Structures are given as structure tokens and as C-alpha cells.
Amino acid sequence: MSEFKVNKTYAEINEKIKSGKVVVVTAEEMVDIVKENGPIEAAREVDVVTTGTFAPMCSSGAFINFGHSKPGIKASKTWLNNVPAYAGIAAVDCYIGATEPCEEDPLNRVHPGEFNYGGGHVIHDLIAGEEVHLLATAYGTQCYPNRRVEKMVTLKDLPYAVLCNPRNAYQNYACAINMSTKTVYTYMGVLKPRASNANYSTSGQLSPLFNDPLCKTIGIGTKIFLGGGTGWVSFQGTQYNPNVESTPMGAPVRPARTLMLTGDMKTMNPKFVVGVSILGYGPSLSMGVGIPIPILNEEMAAYTGVGNDDLFTQILDYGNDYPTGNAKSLQQVSYAELMSGTIRFQGKDVPTSPLSSIVMAREICDILKTQITEGEFLITEPQGMLP
Template identity: 55%
Template sequence: MAVKKTYDEINAKIKEGSAVVVTAEEVIEIVKEKGLEKAAEEIDVVTTATFGPMCSSGAFLNFGHSDPPIRMSQILLNDVEAYGGLAAVDTYIGATAESTTKGPLYGGAHVICDLIAGKEVELKAFSRGTDCYPRKEVKTYITKDSLNEAYLFNPRNSYQNYDAAINASDKTIKTYMGTLLANRGNINYCTSGALSPLFNDPSYRTIGIGTKVFFCGAEGYVAWHGTQFNSSNERDENGIPYSPSGTIALIGDLKAMNEEYIAPAVFDGYGISMFVGVGVPIPILDVEMMKAVSIENKDLFTNIIDYSVNENN
């Protein structure tokens, strides 16, 4: 008899504590030992994860109103510029924004991680002043606890496959994929491979808008498909794309996050990024889903792109 499970059935087992949950690493050996059908019967959830650097990261913050109030149009957090084009005391700080005093050694990713760690962050804000927001300047210190709201929002994360990087030129180059040595001296890649969420659900059967995820140590959600999402790329017999394809946009409560699962990154000669920990549980609805989550690294392929050729990198 074919294995068929529903979300309600799996959630009920989770609630009563009887669900069988294994990692994407563990499931490979289980399938080899028991076969797809038996494994699908016994296992309810497979956990997947990635902890790669993602430049397309940032945080929305609300500072609360001062007295008298100000409509912030220029905002600096530890001398890192945040966006001042939202409402009066809202901002978005991007991970790659660089300090006006320290340059690429400190930036938005560091500010975000400092807030998560409970550190004080200097806020400087300026405005031309209006009748309803007469104040023109604020200088103070904030923490995550003093903020009304603080949530991490990543427009793009968990890339479904990504190109490996090489350098065929005769000089070393510095990129967001790290340092690439001249004359094809190294190849850099960035993926958690068989553990990666969208490798384990290549057709997006269980990962979509509203999916609850582990996000930097807190609960998060898939908010939308990620930027640069492209599901039309060529795929192999397992549905795995050969080139960058699906992505997910993620949102979560910054105040609840844990600095163990998020970290700033400085790429020499390139700039700032941020390592972001993401975990996605995949419910085993049927044998087809079990087959998808039992993918191995040896089954995964990608393109190798020459980053010395400045075209769409």
C-alpha cells in the first residue's frame, strides 16, 4: 500500500511527541538500509539546514518616537547608514552597508549582530524638521530591548544550487565568493549540499509562503519567494537544477535570535556579508518526498563560472 500522510497527521504526532524526526544527513543511511517505502512509513520529518553568507540580508527596526518627535531622514547606527525613506522612526539596515568611519571592516551585518548580542548601538538621526515632526537631530543609544520592533528580513536566502567560482585570469581577484587565485589556482563554492533545504524539496512541494523555519536561533517564516527566484532552469532526473534557481525570502523576530546562528562576515577586498543560519523541516508526505530528501552530495552538480569575466556575476 502506498505511503500517504497529511500535514494534520504529522502535526498531531509532533504535538503528542511521537513523531520521528531525523536530519537530512541521517536519512541517507536509513534509506539505504530500509528502502524508500519503509523509510517513508517510519519517518515523519526530515530537517534541512544551511549557514552560508548571504548579502541579501537586513533588518527592519522601529525606534519609537522622541519628545519632541522627529521624522528621521538620515540615520546612522554605529556610523553605518540605514535607510531613512520609511515612516518617521522606521528604518531598514542592510547587511552590506559599510561604516562611514571604519569602512569595510564594520557594517550593517555587525550592527545587526551587535543588537542580537544585546550590545548598545549608537543612533544618530537627522531631519529638516516639519510642523508635526519639529525635531532635527537625535543622538542616543539603543538596544534590542529598547526597540519597539526589530525583525530580520532577508529578501533572498537558501539558494537552490549556486555556481562555483574560478579565476582564469593571470591575477588574483577578490570576490563575494572569496579570494580567487590566478590561472585557475582554486575553485570556491558555497552550499550545504545534501543538507540544503531546496535541494531536499526541489519542486517546492512543502516549502512556500508561510512555512515555519528555524531562523538564526528563533522561529521564522518564508515570507515570499526570494529575489532572483528562477524555477525554469534545466534540471536533472531528480528535479535538481544545474544552476542557481529557487530562493526564499525569510522573516523573523530579531529580538529572539541567538548570536550562535548568525555572524558578520568580511570578505577581503570585497566587503561585508552575513552568515545566516536557516533550518527547514520537511514533512514526509509520501515516497516521492522521501526520495527527494535522500539526495546525496555525489548526485549534485553545478556550473563553474569564471569570475574574471565580468558578466552577470
């Protein structure tokens, strides 16, 4: 017999979705419901909680097949808008990474010494329906004699274009500060000297892996909102690390789990897949990710009921310590404090700024809520659990 007072199955929740009787709330709404009614009553009332995040996710990219030429070509090097894409796969397949910079900016958007255009922008441009310049070169073989292909392509022209992101939806991330005497330019943004500002990049109580901290419902085969379309959790992400200290509710207080995500680019919306340029770091890709959490029991209700006051991260020095690989926590801080706009650090008030967008995260939660409520999105049971 189960230890829980409330027990639901994936099939039962999906039947409610199909019949229009499902109760769906956002992660933000669930915090108040659990606080007012407790996890048992919340589990009886709510069937699905929607989560969302939108932020730069550097470990992203796309597998692209650009179609066979006549005569055939076995591409050894490829470029999309002068951004190198790895071609050591087979014939006309390549992989373009979000942080790969262009070799010579085709749109003259690059200032000397800065890379403003890269793989993330190419991915966005394709999803937005824009033409992209393709160049492929080869050494030539008897079965693939062609040595060069050059043409303009759109996403519709491509036989295959799938987003495959090795590390997305980080379960917590550090807060960056700069203790040195000079301004530093990092993937966490511009950090002013002497701890004059602090940057963070997590959507807190809306974040997917904060709402299922032990990955009890998120696993291989979980259906998700990815870039405005449908995506899937295909494996644990790179740098996946569940062995970190956590709160009593299982939420890690340091960077922990990540997800490898895949999805068909042809279903996506450029609003939720945006190429970005981070000053002094280079190009990246801001991704919109939303994951529905089925409330199978009061345990899942309790996890999804944790708010920003009870979610924490560590402040690290990106001026001196981080570049050396020896960064240690200077202070623990809650997401409620970070999102207030100011934190108290070493006796002074320090302004905070998010790299993630709470506005976009809320929109993703609302879109997913509508899709489930209207029967357009069913919940999937993982086919394999994450470590």
C-alpha cells in the same frame, strides 16, 4: 484516490509531534535510510527530515523602529554605528542592509581602502545585546519638529526589530574559479590565478531547497529555524528562477530558487547571525537557516534521500567572465567532489574551500530535530505555494 502508497497529512504529523511519537531524522541520516530501504519504506518510517545551511547571505537586512522622541521626529537619514540605514519609510522606521559599509568605522576596525564593518555587523551586535550608536536627522515638519536624535540603543530598547531577508537559502550556487593571471577578490572569496583554487557556498545534501527541490512543502507561511530563533517564509526571494536545467530528481544544477525570510530579532542567537567581512568585497551577514521537510509520501522521501553524489553545480570563471556578465559553465561538478577537498579540473587537481559551514549546518539540523522531537516545534502547511 492518491497515486502514493504512503499518505500523511500535516495534522497527522503534528499529532505525532504532540504525542511524542514522531520520527525525525536529519537530511544526512535520510540519505542512508532511503538508500537502504527505498523511498516507500522510508516514508512509512520517517515523519520529518531536518535541513540546515549556514553561509554568507548578502541579501539580508532588518526593519527597525527606534521609537518616538520628544518632540517627535520624522527621520530622513539614519545611521547605526555609522552605517547608513534607509529612512524613507515613516517617522522612526528604517531598514539596514547587511552589505552597507560604515562611513567611518566607529571601532577603528577598518584598514585603508577596506570596509570591515557594516550592516551585517550592526545586526549581529544588536542580537548579541551590545549597545549601538543611533543617529537620526530630519528636515523638520510642523507635526514632527525635531531635527536630530542621537543616543545609544540595545535590542531591548527597540520597540521593533525584525530581520527581513529578501534573498536567502539559495537553491544551489556556482563554484567559483579564476582563469586570469592575477588574484581576484570576490564575494566568493579570494581566488588565486590560473585556477589554483575553487570556492563554493552550499551545504549540499543538508541544504533546505535541495531537499524539497520543487517546493512542494516549502511555501508562504512555512515555519523555519532562522538565526537561532523562529522565522517564516514570507515570499519567494529575489532572483527566484525555477526555470533551469535539473537532474531527474528535480534538483537544479545551476542557481535557481531563493526564499524571502522574516523573523523577530529578539528571539535570535548571535551564534547563528554573524557579521562577516569578505576581503575586497565588503561586509555581509552569515545566516543560519533550517527548514523541516514533512515526509507526506514516498515522493518527499525520495527527494530528501538524494545525496551529494547526485547533486551538481557549475564551475564559473570569476576572473575573466563573471565581471562581464558573460559567465558560462566550464565544467559540471558534484558536491561530493567539492566536499572531498579537491576537484579534477582541466587535467589538474584543484583544492576546494567552502564559504558555507557544514559543521554549523549539521548543528542546525540537530537543534531542529530536538525541538520537533520534544514537541517544541510544529510543522506548518504553506498558506500559498511558491511559483
